[in-house]
Amino acid sequence: MTNLNPILEARQINAWFGGTQAIRDISISAQPNTVTALIGPSGCGKSTFIRCLNRMHEEVPGASVKGQVLLSGSNIYDGGVDPVSVRRKIGMVFQKPNPFPALSVAENVAVGLRLAGISKRSVLNETVEKSLRQAALWEEVKDKLRSPGTSLSGGQQQRLCIARALAVSPPVLLMDEPTSALDPISTARIEELLNELKKQVTVVIVTHNMQQAARISDRTAFFLLGEMVEFDETATIFTNPKDRRTEHYITGRFG
Amino acid sequence: MELPQTLSMSAVSSTLGIFERKKKRDVHLGDRIFFWVLRLLAIGVMLLLLGITLNLLRVSFPIFSKFGLSYFVTNTWNPVTEKFGAGAFIYGTVVSSLIALVISVPISIGVSVFLTELAPRRLAEAVGFLVEMLAAIPSVVYGLWGIFVLAPWLRTTLQPALASTFGFLPLFQGPPYGIGMLTAGIILAIMISPTISAICREVFKAISLQQREAALALGATRWETISLAVLKSSASGIFGAVILGLGRALGETMAVTMVIGNRADISASLFAPGQTMASVIANEYAEATSDMHLAALSAVGLALFLVSFLINSSARFLVWRATRKSKGARA
Amino acid sequence: MNEDLSLRDFRRKLINWAMGAVLALAAALVLIPLLSVFAYVVKQGISSVNWNFFTQLPKPVGETGGGMANALLGTIELVLLAMLVGVPWGVATGVYLAEYGRGKFARALGFCVDLMTSVPSIVVGLFTYTILVMPFKRFSAMAGGASLAIIMIPIVARTTEELLKLVPNHIREAGLALGIPRWKVTLWIVLRGSMSGIITGVMLAVARVAGETAPLLFTAFNNSYWSFKLDQPIASLPIQIYNYAISPFEDWHRQAWAGALVLVCFVLVLNLSTRILMRQPRSTR
Structure with missing residues (x-):
């Protein structure tokens, strides 16, 4: 596995909110078609870090980033790179489901393609169906494609957001605690979905739920107080962590 | 009868549980007096509104008994022969308000988007403050400025330019007086911009950050984010803001009276003088001597009152729903 | 591609x-x-803003000089009259909305207050004309003050309501737990605690009504001389500006601009100071 070239590699990422440093010197890499989980107690910087991976962090007023993120070998923080084009290649799913209320289910999925200038009906319809199937939502919503995206249940809305992100076929998908606002059944569905998804995309997921990380990820990074304590195969992290702090966290001694 | 149940009431019931279960009303005499004094004053406020309606009805009664509702659609205005029809004023009010909306709505929405989505915080605060100051300037000062600054500029610059480019339209034909319907519309546009933009800003702020992030994360540009996440989802709120602006434009009196030219005519040209419902009252009421003339003007006032009642309640409903829905969706 | x-x-x-x-x-x-x-x-x-402007009566057409002293004083009188009625009434309504603000009656009251803010001011003038000018067959300062008071009430009421709703409930409970009757808690603890906010609200309402012209046109009317009687017409700054502005005389136009300058300054100073007053508690917190 290590002999493959990583599709996404973060090097020495530092991020600030105004004058406060939120994360310090974080480097990780993700192989194609894997799931990488970021775990750690609240406020450890894992969400900040994942937002650095598609240049969303800089949208927060006063926020800044230093470091490199290589997507298939090229740095997304290079001077001439437009954050807009970065975000089309690195999709993101947020903590709370956020479909656009003014758009229908189908329009929500198609919106990324439309932004990219694709307006052919047949292509759009095809992609909508394909993406909704990928997000395991098609069967549930095929009869209400015209109703507003916000009319779905919370779990369905989150899968709709996943479908929306998948529609532009990004090679990488970032997920920031995608199940924290959902009930256990919806959570289980999304976890199942991830196993399917990783055949097509590389997933980086933030979770506060260690069991979730253990169930779904191939590699896990443990964050604490803005630093990355340990990054290894998930099995290793959960059975044989090298750092005492990781051990304490996964055995539930703090956090 | 309604019982005074308040926040503090429930506080009492929690501290003094047993008492309160028996009596929901204040036992203390002072409390009862206090409550009823406040209540009477509150009833007084409601009576004021009722009084406005009834009194205007009473005073304008002769006009309705003589002309009926056709009073509002006929167009004659002759206090000497006591022939009255308010058509021209309704036309004037509608046209001047429409001009105001056409000019003000895009600009106000633009300002609000700029202030909430684009401008750095300091700049947004400063510009926002100045826009609020626009609302603080008294109407009569706008009128003064309208007579001596805006109208001459229209006469010498804008109206000739409009006439030479769009002169084929009847809207822009006729001599450029400076004062007239267009001038009134422009002044109104200035005066309602703070209202519309203040409410639009509220509506935009009620849209959650998550909506904007969703758009950005899809690779939308800043403008695409605005149109997708902000403008589309706040359509009904914006509509409410526009209606509220319309409500202000309809009732605005002094500035309009000073620049509209005050002639009870219906003319296709926007350069021509006209008169609005509010301006005719301002102009003639103090000098109206006959009961019929007073009644005619009061009927215009009554119509103005009822229209702004309808407009404002529907607009408030729209804005309330827009700012509430998005707050609810976040939870 | x-x-x-x-x-x-x-x-x-x-x-x-x-x-x-x-x-x-x-x-x-x-x-x-x-x-x-x-x-x-x-x-x-x-x-044209000089000593005479603040101390002299208006001069007839043709004579230069003169001032707007009576109109300035008239506006002050009218605003004071309006405050005398509008502030207590508005505060009481606001207290009712905040402290007894549940149930159908209170909701209806809230709706009425909102509607009152949107009644065109010229209509308010019509109303006071019918009840305070018609029966006495005379324009009067009283009628002008009443018009302005009606405009003030909903503004003061809403500000008061919003401020009182910010007072946390445990403050009321603390007072009640000491055995203080509710009306005293409301007046001496809740209301007094929000006093500075209510004062700024009143200042904003004053800024608003001081510039109102339409409701004075046929209530307070106008007067070329000093007037201190409630049942007599009275001059006011906005009406004077209006009359001078639509007159054909150069001199009067100058006076109108001077009046506008004074009025705008007054309104802006009130607005700015309320802003500063409102900002202070937030920044210290």
């Missing part, structure tokens, strides 16, 4: 940039009238 994509991206960027510029332009555009009004009011008004 690739060429196509980059062309499209370029177009999107261009639109993004252009729309940004359009929006900034809208912001600039809306400020032009404000700056123009300020500039002209200052430029045209400053030369």
